[in-house]
Amino acid sequence: MKKDFKKWTFFDIVLVLFMVFVLIITLYPFLNILAISLNNAVDTAKGGIHIWPREFTFANYKEIFGSNDRLLQAFFMSVLRTVVGTVTGVIASTMLAYTLSRRDFVFNKQVGFLLVITMFVSGGLIPEYMLIRHLGLINEFAVYILPMLISAFNVIIIRSFMDNIPPALEESAKIDGANDFTIFWRIIVPLCLPVIATIALFLAVGQWNSWFDTYLYARSNENLTTLQFELMKILDNANISGGDVTSQNAQVIADQTNPQSIKMAITIIATVPILLVYPFLQKYFVTGLTLGAVKS
Amino acid sequence: MGKSISEVSGQSNNPLFKNQVGMNKKPPINPKKKGFWKRASRQKALILMSFPFVIWLIVFKYIPIGGWLMAFQDYKPQFGMFDQEWVGLQHFKDLFQEPMFYQALENTLGMGILGLVFGTLSAITFALLLNEVRLITFKKLTQTISYLPHFVSWVIGANIVITMLAQEGVINNILVGLGLIDSPIGFMSNPDLFWGIVTVADVWKETGWNAIIYLAAMAGVDPQLYEAAKVDGASRLRQMWHITLPSIRPVIIVLLILSIGNLINIGFEKQMLLGNNVVADKALVIDLYALDYGIGMFRYSFGTAIGIFKSVISVILILICNQFAKKIGEGRVF
Numbered sequence: 001m002k003k004d005f006k007k008w009t010f011f012d013i014v015l016v017l018f019m020v021f022v023l024i025i026t027l028y029p030f031l032n033i034l035a036i037s038l039n040n041a042v043d044t045a046k047g048g049i050h051i052w053p054r055e056f057t058f059a060n061y062k063e064i065f066g067s068n069d070r071l072l073q074a075f076f077m078s079v080l081r082t083v084v085g086t087v088t089g090v091i092a093s094t095m096l097a098y099t100l101s102r103r104d105f106v107f108n109k110q111v112g113f114l115l116v117i118t119m120f121v122s123g124g125l126i127p128e129y130m131l132i133r134h135l136g137l138i139n140e141f142a143v144y145i146l147p148m149l150i151s152a153f154n155v156i157i158i159r160s161f162m163d164n165i166p167p168a169l170e171e172s173a174k175i176d177g178a179n180d181f182t183i184f185w186r187i188i189v190p191l192c193l194p195v196i197a198t199i200a201l202f203l204a205v206g207q208w209n210s211w212f213d214t215y216l217y218a219r220s221n222e223n224l225t226t227l228q229f230e231l232m233k234i235l236d237n238a239n240i241s242g243g244d245v246t247s248q249n250a251q252v253i254a255d256q257t258n259p260q261s262i263k264m265a266i267t268i269i270a271t272v273p274i275l276l277v278y279p280f281l282q283k284y285f286v287t288g289l290t291l292g293a294v295k296s
Numbered sequence: 297m298g299k300s301i302s303e304v305s306g307q308s309n310n311p312l313f314k315n316q317v318g319m320n321k322k323p324p325i326n327p328k329k330k331g332f333w334k335r336a337s338r339q340k341a342l343i344l345m346s347f348p349f350v351i352w353l354i355v356f357k358y359i360p361i362g363g364w365l366m367a368f369q370d371y372k373p374q375f376g377m378f379d380q381e382w383v384g385l386q387h388f389k390d391l392f393q394e395p396m397f398y399q400a401l402e403n404t405l406g407m408g409i410l411g412l413v414f415g416t417l418s419a420i421t422f423a424l425l426l427n428e429v430r431l432i433t434f435k436k437l438t439q440t441i442s443y444l445p446h447f448v449s450w451v452i453g454a455n456i457v458i459t460m461l462a463q464e465g466v467i468n469n470i471l472v473g474l475g476l477i478d479s480p481i482g483f484m485s486n487p488d489l490f491w492g493i494v495t496v497a498d499v500w501k502e503t504g505w506n507a508i509i510y511l512a513a514m515a516g517v518d519p520q521l522y523e524a525a526k527v528d529g530a531s532r533l534r535q536m537w538h539i540t541l542p543s544i545r546p547v548i549i550v551l552l553i554l555s556i557g558n559l560i561n562i563g564f565e566k567q568m569l570l571g572n573n574v575v576a577d578k579a580l581v582i583d584l585y586a587l588d589y590g591i592g593m594f595r596y597s598f599g600t601a602i603g604i605f606k607s608v609i610s611v612i613l614i615l616i617c618n619q620f621a622k623k624i625g626e627g628r629v630f
Contacts, residue, residue: 123360
């Protein structure tokens with residue numbers, strides 16, 4: 001093998017060049033948008049911004065965090081729903097997974113069956129919308145949390161992790177007189193922290209990225225708007241004109257910003273948290289993926 | 297008859313029954329069946345830990361399935377579920393007479409098939425080539441960066457695609473710069489390009505992610521096979537074609553079958569976010585159609601019927617694919 005390594009062929013060079021091309025295609029859009037978000041909006045309209053801003057300014061970010069209350073509100077709402085949604089989701093999935101990992105639990109089979117069916121059948125868009133309406137969750141914060149509290153896939157991943165915990169640990173605790181909840185909280189949860197971290201990351205990314213529930217259930221409540229939804233609205237306005245961005249850039253408002261440049265700044269703000277958790281994400285999610293594959 | 301007898305005898309073993317009769321009976325032979333109530337009362341904590349989520353499952357997952365009944369009613373929200381007028385299959389008949397529905401079906405299957413073909417091809421090609429890269433650090437770095445777009449939302453993805461394809465965007469700049477076109481193309485306002493743009497966006501966002509499973513399969517290929525091929529004088533390309541690709545064939549087939557089953561479930565996010573008034577005819581997919589009619593126009597029953605139609609097609613596709621898989625399974629040689 002070592003000898004091979006020194007023999008660089010034409011093929012190897014083409015391969016590396018191709019991969020560099022892939023990297024450029026993947027990263028260029030993000031760098032381009034970062035540059036535009038840091039560039040003067042009037043200047044941007046002239047075109048020609050690539051990965052470096054020409055007339056550097058923080059005006060677009062100031063617009064979000066300073067002068068525009070709604071965008072600031074949207075940022076905090078995104079953070080809030082991510083935190084609350086992740087915490088409640090993790091607690092729910094872990095608890096349910098524990099009862100399913102206990103094969104001696106009297107309702108083990110029944111609860112497991114109820115859960116697994118939901119992976120294959122779903123009511124669909126309209127019945128779910130009607131349910132949310134009847135429950136009075138329209139324009140309520142709970143609509144971000146309750147409907148996606150549990151995903152069968154996550155529960156199964158946690159349960160398969162719990163299955164690998166030696167039963168002797170639980171038994172010794174039981175002999176010491178611990179009840180099931182104490183065993184869960186004191187023994188199972190600390191041992192499951194790696195898989196809990198994985199699921200927490202999945203849930204957090206899902207919450208941070210979601211926009212459709214705001215669109216469908218909470219668009220008439222300004223207090224519940226999120227960053228993704230605000231971004232989607234700007235996108236939608238631009239789309240009405242046939243997606244032609246030039247005409248949008250013409251209507252520059254005060255402070256040297258316009259919706260198009262603010263859009264880029266929101267995109268960056270919405271991407272940064274993903275980048276921050278990315279090292280952890282990519283460390284854990286392959287485990288989750290392979291676990292899921294084994295189970296199914 | 298035999299079944300009912302065993303059921304009766306089973307009942308005498310039923311701990312519930314036993315408990316009512318009293319404690320004088322002999323203990324049952326099967327220790328697992330012993331003392332249902334006794335076990336249940338000892339597992340109060342477990343029951344309390346699962347009970348709220350069972351309620352949740354019933355409310356948020358099973359009641360919407362029960363909501364399918366709406367498709368057979370003329371549903372009006374001001375009345376209760378069972379005080380509605382029943383109309384049988386009327387909504388389905390209406391659905392099959394709507395030209396818009398066929399348009400939506402065509403768009404869904406069209407973009408579904410394009411996404412399936414190019415999504416699979418790009419993922420396999422990328423995995424095959426990345427697998428051959430010899431600089432281990434560079435290889436890992438490339439793979440790590442390649443699935444970054446998967447984790448950003450489609451709102452961001454759509455924004456990126458629209459920015460890149462804008463009149464003064466980078467793609468038009470390059471094409472004009474190379475002299476391939478005289479004036480910038482209005483990509484987003486050309487209905488004929490919409491399916492292609494959705495497919496390209498999908499490939500950009502998901503190729504790295506989809507390649508993970510192929511790369512994992514390639515890592516499991518026996519190195520001796522390559523050694524043997526090298527001795528026989530096979531070139532790298534021939535090794536890829538004759539060893540790597542056949543080795544991951546089972547994975548490719550399984551994933552293809554799964555995605556054919558999901559051809560109709562392509563979602564609507566891309567189409568909704570990338571679409572606009574000019575290209576609306578090409579962007580309308582079944583989910584958007586259900587959304588527009590079902591919620592936008594308050595035709596809840598009609599929207600539910602569209603959802604049921606989709607589920608039925610999906611089940612049929614999965615069944616066909618399963619049959620197909622069985623056939624291939626028998627004929628698989630290596």
